Amino acid sequence: MLFELAGKFLGLTPFFVLFPLVIYSLRWRHLGLTERLIGGYLIVSMLAGFLSYYLWVFGMENLWVLHIYLALELPFILLAFTSIPQMRKWRSLAIFFSALFTIFSLVNSMYIQPIDTFNSNGKIVESLIVSSICILALISISSGNLNTAITKLPMFWISSGILIYYSSSIFIFGLSNDILHRVRNLNLIIWSFHAMMVFLEYVLISIGFSKARRI
Amino acid sequence: MTPYILLLVGTEAMLIMALLAVLYFVRRHRAQLKNHEHIQQLKIEHQESMISELVYSTEKERKRIAQEIHDDVGQSLLLLRLKLNELHSTSALKELVDTILTSLRNIAYDLYPSGLASFGLTHELEHLFDLAQDRGINVKDEYHGTLHTNSDQELAIYRVVQELISNTIKHSKAESIEFSIESVENELQLKYADNGIGMDVSDSSRGMGMLNIESRFSAIQAESNVITTPGQGFKLIARLSTPTTAQKNITLA
Numbered sequence: 001m002l003f004e005l006a007g008k009f010l011g012l013t014p015f016f017v018l019f020p021l022v023i024y025s026l027r028w029r030h031l032g033l034t035e036r037l038i039g040g041y042l043i044v045s046m047l048a049g050f051l052s053y054y055l056w057v058f059g060m061e062n063l064w065v066l067h068i069y070l071a072l073e074l075p076f077i078l079l080a081f082t083s084i085p086q087m088r089k090w091r092s093l094a095i096f097f098s099a100l101f102t103i104f105s106l107v108n109s110m111y112i113q114p115i116d117t118f119n120s121n122g123k124i125v126e127s128l129i130v131s132s133i134c135i136l137a138l139i140s141i142s143s144g145n146l147n148t149a150i151t152k153l154p155m156f157w158i159s160s161g162i163l164i165y166y167s168s169s170i171f172i173f174g175l176s177n178d179i180l181h182r183v184r185n186l187n188l189i190i191w192s193f194h195a196m197m198v199f200l201e202y203v204l205i206s207i208g209f210s211k212a213r214r215i
Numbered sequence: 216m217t218p219y220i221l222l223l224v225g226t227e228a229m230l231i232m233a234l235l236a237v238l239y240f241v242r243r244h245r246a247q248l249k250n251h252e253h254i255q256q257l258k259i260e261h262q263e264s265m266i267s268e269l270v271y272s273t274e275k276e277r278k279r280i281a282q283e284i285h286d287d288v289g290q291s292l293l294l295l296r297l298k299l300n301e302l303h304s305t306s307a308l309k310e311l312v313d314t315i316l317t318s319l320r321n322i323a324y325d326l327y328p329s330g331l332a333s334f335g336l337t338h339e340l341e342h343l344f345d346l347a348q349d350r351g352i353n354v355k356d357e358y359h360g361t362l363h364t365n366s367d368q369e370l371a372i373y374r375v376v377q378e379l380i381s382n383t384i385k386h387s388k389a390e391s392i393e394f395s396i397e398s399v400e401n402e403l404q405l406k407y408a409d410n411g412i413g414m415d416v417s418d419s420s421r422g423m424g425m426l427n428i429e430s431r432f433s434a435i436q437a438e439s440n441v442i443t444t445p446g447q448g449f450k451l452i453a454r455l456s457t458p459t460t461a462q463k464n465i466t467l468a
Contacts (some may be wrong), residue, residue, distance in 0.1 A: 131233075138240045146251040149245075150245075179218045183219075
């Protein structure tokens with residue numbers, strides 16, 4: 001029963017992204033550049049998720065989608081975070097890391113983890129970089145806004161959501177190729193937990209979008 | 216089993232650490248906000264005390280100059296007037312001395328309204344409104360309750376009303392002024408309105424007068440609110456706490 005529910009929950013994961021995207025489109029006029037770029041990241045996620053889901057439904061190989069998505073995801077996130085006024089000084093470093101990461105992803109896909117395997121190496125590196133940039137963003141946001149409560153700032157919620165998702169997923173990505181496929185039920189539980197983290201991330205991003213007030 | 220335990224414990228630990236990090240930033244920011252507000256409050260208090268000190272020293276100096284004019288120059292002129300009488304001088308010369316004496320009295324009174332201590336705030340305000348009426352403006356002034364103001368408050372209110380009347384006469388093209396001052400227990404409420412052309416608060420030419428009014432109110436810790444837009448008249452409402460009779464006696468002592 002529990003595993004059946006977990007399976008159904010997992011099937012819904014690609015559609016979770018629609019929730020923040022609806023808020024995103026409703027709040028578009030009030031969003032600043034950073035929030036709009038985060039929306040771009042969500043759109044890329046949605047396209048990758050739907051394509052992956054479509055291929056899975058028709059029994060086709062879909063892991064190659066993740067390889068391509070990974071190379072796009074990090075530059076989008078870094079670009080969005082370095083558009084926060086207090087984070088602009090990190091932009092050159094972000095461009096450098098994005099380029100380096102794209103090269104790393106290509107090398108990883110071609111020589112280390114072929115496109116028919118889960119690209120755990122890339123996901124671990126990406127999670128570490130994204131978690132670090134989220135921490136940096138939270139430090140910058142909390143130091144640079146002394147007139148408003150932090151909970152009223154959209155990027156606080158967005159950074160928190162992304163931080164919670166990526167940091168809690170590091171071990172799942174890291175060990176997924178080695179152990180998860182060995183025990184089906186454990187696999188199901190762990191990926192359900194991952195889906196819950198995705199859901200939490202999107203809820204927090206949606207709260208962030210709803211907090212946006214254009215001056 | 217070790218890799219599974221590592222996976223579960225690692226994932227849980229990372230999730231808890233992320234949540235703690237978020238919580239830490241919320242608490243850190245709250246502490247920073249509180250500290251920032253405290254610093255801002257101290258700055259405001261310092262600014263208010265500076266304004267208060269400036270207003271006090273200005274008034275002290277004005278009072279000294281007014282007294283000098285009245286006691287020294289005024290007395291000398293009076294003496295000169297008597298001498299002219301004794302010498303049976305021409306009436307033109309006597310008239311000139313009289314004009315100078317009147318001008319000097321007016322200047323001295325503008326510098327410091329000595330009547331405040333002798334006749335009280337209500338009397339002096341009525342005098343100001345009489346001057347406005349002389350300029351063709353209809354005035355409706357009302358005074359309710361017994362005013363328990365101290366001398367600093369009386370002087371500040373007098374100066375504010377003087378500034379407001381001056382603004383109305385010089386800039387507003389108003390036909391009438393409505394004024395009321397009401398004292399209830401330890402609070403005093405002041406309302407001033409004219410039916411003139413109103414003002415743009417950002418207009419720098421009238422900004423100095425408004426700044427002067429704000430400084431006066433700030434020096435006596437009064438709250439004031441200006442409601443005006445171009446073409447819609449001008450209205451000011453102010454509230455201030457007045458001392459109890461016992462406190463007033465201490466202030467005067």
